[in-house]
Amino acid sequence: MTAVRLSHPHRPVRATIPLASSKSESNRALIIDALTGFRCDLTNLASARDTQTMIRLLKSTEQTADVLDAGTTMRFLTAYFTVTNQQKIMTGTARMCERPIGILVDALRSLGADITYLNNEGYPPLQLNGFTANGNSELSIRGDVSSQYVSALLMIAPLLPSGLTINLTGAVGSRPYIEMTIEQMRHFGAVVDTDWTANQLRVQPTPYTPQSYAVESDWSGASYWYSVAALADDDTAELELLGLKARSLQGDSAIVDIMRPLGVESTFTETGVQLTKRPAEPTLEWDFTNCPDLAQTVAVCAAMKGIRLTLTGIESLKIKETDRVAALQAELQKLGAELVEVETNHRYEVRRLMQPLETLSVPEIDTYDDHRMAMAFAPVAMLHPIVIHEPGVVAKSYPSFWDDMARVVTVEEV
Ligand SMILES: O=C(O)C1=C[C@@H](OP(=O)(O)O)[C@@H](O)[C@H](O)C1
Numbered sequence: 001m002t003a004v005r006l007s008h009p010h011r012p013v014r015a016t017i018p019l020a021s022s023k024s025e026s027n028r029a030l031i032i033d034a035l036t037g038f039r040c041d042l043t044n045l046a047s048a049r050d051t052q053t054m055i056r057l058l059k060s061t062e063q064t065a066d067v068l069d070a071g072t073t074m075r076f077l078t079a080y081f082t083v084t085n086q087q088k089i090m091t092g093t094a095r096m097c098e099r100p101i102g103i104l105v106d107a108l109r110s111l112g113a114d115i116t117y118l119n120n121e122g123y124p125p126l127q128l129n130g131f132t133a134n135g136n137s138e139l140s141i142r143g144d145v146s147s148q149y150v151s152a153l154l155m156i157a158p159l160l161p162s163g164l165t166i167n168l169t170g171a172v173g174s175r176p177y178i179e180m181t182i183e184q185m186r187h188f189g190a191v192v193d194t195d196w197t198a199n200q201l202r203v204q205p206t207p208y209t210p211q212s213y214a215v216e217s218d219w220s221g222a223s224y225w226y227s228v229a230a231l232a233d234d235d236t237a238e239l240e241l242l243g244l245k246a247r248s249l250q251g252d253s254a255i256v257d258i259m260r261p262l263g264v265e266s267t268f269t270e271t272g273v274q275l276t277k278r279p280a281e282p283t284l285e286w287d288f289t290n291c292p293d294l295a296q297t298v299a300v301c302a303a304m305k306g307i308r309l310t311l312t313g314i315e316s317l318k319i320k321e322t323d324r325v326a327a328l329q330a331e332l333q334k335l336g337a338e339l340v341e342v343e344t345n346h347r348y349e350v351r352r353l354m355q356p357l358e359t360l361s362v363p364e365i366d367t368y369d370d371h372r373m374a375m376a377f378a379p380v381a382m383l384h385p386i387v388i389h390e391p392g393v394v395a396k397s398y399p400s401f402w403d404d405m406a407r408v409v410t411v412e413e414v
């Protein structure tokens with residue numbers, strides 16, 4: 001399928017959305033399960049390609065582990081194969097080989113890993129040549145590039161002879177993902193102390209104990225439904241999102257607070273969360289340091305509602321599945337909007353050019369091999385027909401996205 005055309009919101013806008021399970025929770029649970037010798041009972045694991053790839057590679061006896069475009073799978077498996085002394089070649093898509101990994105490799109080397117770069121220094125592909133713990137039990141690591149390096153080190157730390165103390169230097173981005181890792185580790189019996197004033201994390205050499213674990217629905221995937229509700233031109237719109245909890249390990253549950261001023265009220269029920277409409281506010285400023293995966297959803301939604309949005313904390317978007325800042329800049333223009341850097345200290349604004357929607361032709365959105373570009377722009381269909389190219393990209397995190405979308409709009413292959 002090369003494109004889908006989305007149009008004609010169903011009236012009234014009323015639907016129950018099954019959602020996908022969280023790939024972030026799934027991939028952590030799978031690594032920890034592997035470190036217990038596969039003795040845990042994991043339920044509701046994600047159907048996301050990133051998680052299915054993790055499952056496949058954990059079981060594979062092949063020497064090359066191709067993670068495709070899955071960042072967590074690359075970073076977590078690099079640490080896992082290292083600590084379990086498996087000699088592997090770690091590789092992925094062309095884009096994965098442009099996503100930095102040197103900070104994690106340096107940290108693993110400082111613990112006794114023998115790792116070589118097969119192509120460019122600091123980037124996959126990597127060759128893992130073996131591991132002999134050298135007794136080092138403390139390291140410092142930058143916290144402002146990717147939290148996935150920190151999560152990867154934390155999860156293997158209970159297996160190190162003296163545990164591990166991690167000192168995070170500089171600003172810490174995506175901290176809720178580090179906290180998710182720690183909470184899941186504790187669930188499986190790890191002993192982790194945190195001192196967030198000193199940005200120090202201490203893991204004792206206490207082995208994991210096998211437990212059961214049920215993965216929650218994915219809050220990042222839920223964000224697209226918040227945008228659908230915000231853009232619905234129907235004050236009675238009601239969406240029920242299944243399997244989400246008010247007390248979540250996922251930092252992207254911040255979408256509840258972000259979307260209130262954009263016109264969406266959340267009510268938690270026994271089965272998930274109910275979205276209803278409320279009046280929107282004319283401006284919003286949000287720091288996405290803790291929830292970078294929400295930035296695209298909120299930028300497109302604000303652009304379509306004519307809300308002036310100021311975004312900070314989006315620097316890490318440049319090293320994700322694509323340069324998401326550049327991709328947003330190019331594609332928002334097709335909606336008569338723009339994303340501009342207003343100050344050099346990474347402060348951006350989304351501005352909607354006051355072009356009436358009716359005068360837009362049907363925008364054709366390019367997706368840059370990025371699932372979140374496809375899903376962030378899809379809710380535009382609540383107000384104006386839209387074509388999304390390469391819709392298959394959603395498989396990375398939310399393979400059933402278009403089936404769920406067909407519950408609220410007409411989805412046609414074109
Ligand atoms: O640990 C995780 O599960 C993730 C951490 C975040 O990455 P960064 O830490 O690189 O920002 C996020 O963008 C990614 O989708 C998933």
Ligand SMILES: C=C(OP(=O)(O)O)C(=O)O
Pocket residue numbers: 069070071072073293320321372397
């Ligand atoms: C950035 C993402 O994933 P990863 O870094 O795990 O590839 C994402 O899912 O938006």
